[in-house]
Amino acid sequence: MTAEIWTGILVLITFGIYIYIGYWARVRDTKGFYVAGQGVPPFANGAATAADWMSAASFISMAGLISGLGFDGSIYLLGWTGGYVLLTLLLAPYLRKFGKYTVPDFVGDRYYSQTARAVAAVSAIFISLTYVVGQMRGVGVVFSRFLGLEIVWGVVIGMVIVAFFAVLGGMKGITWTQVIQYFVLITAFLIPAVAISLQLTGNPVPQFGLAFSNIVADLDYIHEQILGEKPYTEAFRTRPMIDVVFITLALMAGTAGLPHVIVRFYTVPNVRGARYSGAWALFFIALLYLTAPAVAVFARYNLIATLHDQPLDQVRELGWVRSWEATGLLSFDDKDGDGFVRMDEGEITINNDIIVLATPEVAQLPPFVIGLVAAGGLAASLSTASGLLLVISSSVAHDIYYRLINPQADEQRQLLVGRIVIFFAVVVAGYFGVNPPGFVAEIVAFAFGLAASVFFPIILLGIFDKRTNSQGAIAGMLVGLIFTAGMILMMRSTLLLGTEEPIINDFFGISAQGIGVVGMILNFVVAFTVSHLTPPPPAHIQELVENVRNPFGSGAASSH
Template sequence: MDVQIWTYILVGISFSIYIGIAIWSKASSTKDFYVAGGGVSPLANGMATAADWMSAASFISMAGLISFMGYDGAVYLMGWTGGYVLLALLLAPYLRKFGKFTVPDFIGDRYYSRTARLVAVICALIVSFTYVAGQMRGVGVVFSRFLEVDVNTGVIIGMIIVLFYAVLGGMKGITYTQVAQYCVLIFAFTVPAIFISIQMTGNPIPQLGFGSTVNDGSGMYLLDKLDGLQSELGFDKYTDGSKSMIDVFAMTLALMVGTAGLPHVIVRFFTVKRVRDARKSAGLALLFIGILYTMAPAVSVFAKTNLIETVSNQPYEDMPQWFSNWEQTGLLKHEDKNGDGLIQYVANKEENELTIDNDIMVLANPEIAQLPNWVIALVAAGGLAAALSTAAGLLLVISSSVSHDLIKKMIKPDISDKGELWIARLSATVAVVVAGYFGINPPGFVAAVVALAFGLAAASFFPAIMLGIFYKKMNKEGAITGMIVGLLLMLFYMLKFKFGIFDGGKEAVAGLESKWWFGISPEGFGSVAMVVNFIVSLVVNKFTKEPPEDVQEIVEHIRIPSGAGEASGH
């Protein structure tokens, strides 16, 4: 059977499962809709969190990105897993004990202020919207490559599926579809990785395989071989990377702290029963994420070695079928600059003839390694699972921000539970349509902004939540000023150095690199903005009056795990 039929079968089966779950888990109250009734088991929540977290970017782009970054890819590997240590140790148990529905709920109550709540709602919306647009785009790309439908049709199909289970089931529907999606995506990532690991090194465990010797009888270590190939072509050695140490440090920190501050991840911990379940499910989530994250760097090494060996200095005419397939999508480009009919893939930009998009490394990897057709189709189903699960989680944050934080808490407090549920469904629908619109007409800044969403989360939420738990005397004046200063500073740095707004636009960006503060890139600047947020919060706190007695009591209360009760909005 050919790839396309396999893809229809596998995508068809997985989509029917998601829809089946949606029908089975219809939400009947706002509590079902926001926190899945509050009785999700730690295991299910761990899987759901992992799927929620691992987006199209983790599944499709990350391994490819790392294969071009080499050692520097560590910023993603450590950044996007280390954040869970912070979540499990510093945030999740206490936020669960606090027991409300959303992150702005916590900020608003802890800092006894509508302004604080509003600032938190705005941060949550900015972060979630930029993120979700990228997911819908990912859905479109997978559809267009593997099912040969138009990208836009792909986005619309994705929208209808998400609409179905997010609007009907709310958090309850999302949680159980995410469990299924985790299984699909991890299976889809593991199978090709094992195949290729055996092919290249004879070791069936990819995590060990990329440290093993190559399977060609030379007895050479795979990493040494890749380092050698890269040096020959003028690239930095794979195991060394090219970023400065301070930037690697700053980026890792920004991604870690940003992860811990992302609202769609935090709300997942409101869905379990007890505080100890929140801790445990954070650990399980990290374990499930770690399976993919320890395999990805292995896939990067396999893919990069395979790619160089297949294309470097080979005649263009002899290229296999996948080469022209991907050329058609525009993700792979060859231009025979010196007219010798061979493909020169080298570091020198003047002589290099091959442009490769990061995304094709995972998607094309099974084809490059000549794996069976069903494996290639599986990757398509996995990519869709990853994109849809994350999109759904984000849509829920957007809809609860509107229906719960804005309408219920600020505009119309006397609204009935039923009315609130309808508004939640309505705002989820609007959010899907908006996200779909951005997926079809992606503004050029989406990709750039997704990476920066972490910086924004790090600069705004993380210090406010942490101080709210660990510093009893933290008051609203300090927290609000800190959040606003952190957010604005991050936005300013991003606009200046990522978009070149103050220096004449996009073209100026490359020239500004030497002017980066402390040599830190916009992607890593979230860590600086976070530190500034902490300092501003503490200083302002020092000169303004203590929080009221009952707020200090709340803090003492959330530090003790017993009597968590169930999450409630009242």
């Protein structure tokens, strides 16, 4: 059977499972809809969090990105895993004890302010909408690359599937499909990684293959002696140390402040469950994040060894070279016309996405595996999209409609509004997935920057500093938001505002990706200072903080 038939079969099977789970997990109350009834075991929540978190970008693009960055790829590896340490130690257990449905719930209640609630809800919607567009696009791209479908139809199929289990099952449906999606995507990622590791290093465990073979040393040798570049393992080759540090920190704090990740910790039965699901989540994520840097080295070594300084005619006889050249992700330009293609002369152009997508073919794995990689890419996109759509739904239906506009709405009405909003959110995300605004990739910096500069500081202060009051929190959030958004707008002004040159290039050496850290520090300083210059929060708020700090009794309200 061909790869296309295998892809079709595997996609049909996995989608069938997702639909079945959506039907099985259908819910009747808001608690089921928003927090899966708070009955998800820590192990399952860890897997769901991992799938929720790892997007199309993590699955398809990250290994390729690292492959291009070398050592500096650690900004993603450390940033996107170290964030779970912050989240688990500083936020998750306390938010679980608080026990309500959303991040704006905590912000609004802790700071006894509808203004704070509204700022939080609007930020959550903006962050999630930014993110979800790329996921729907990812679904369309996988369908078009593996099955030759038009991107529009790929997106529509993705929309129908997500709409089905999210509208019917809410968080409960999303949780259990994410658990399955995690195992689909990790299997799809690991099989080709093991195969290529075995082929190049003789060791089936990619992490061992990386450490206990000469492949890293050889790649450094190729970089220096053959390509005339700095070694692959040399630190700060692509950007200065200060920028690497700030980007890593921004991705960590951003991860800890992303609403769709935080809400996953509301779904476990108690505080202890929140701590352990943080551990499980990082373990499941690390399976991919510890493998990706090995794949990055193997694939880079292999591509250079296979393509560099070879006769063009001979290279084109390779099956995978032909098929990926046809997609435009791999291209050759024999500039000096000597019949040989050389990397150091810029005669070979490799798109980062190839590193993961083409590995099964390069490693000559059976067509079945290629189908599995397609199903894995779809699982990664759909699981992240569904988590984000739920945040959009809960922010509009719960935080804005129920808490701000119509507090008298009964359970049935809230649930109905939640379902309607999630349906419309799917349609909006699908529309932008088909017609992406040109600057999608650029505004992803916004999502992390805003999560780091708006949410992380005020949630942290809300738990660890009783003295922080509503005036401080609102001032801190606004300063963090305005500074970060303003800086990113100016640094990315060529795309966002249409200027000829960026208005500013960097802020003391820190680029747009890392600027959220500065916004975060400003938020902390402003929130703390303003709070101490204004009256302390009322007694019942101090009592709320005391209660959130005591893990006992969080399980009392759970029902399954």
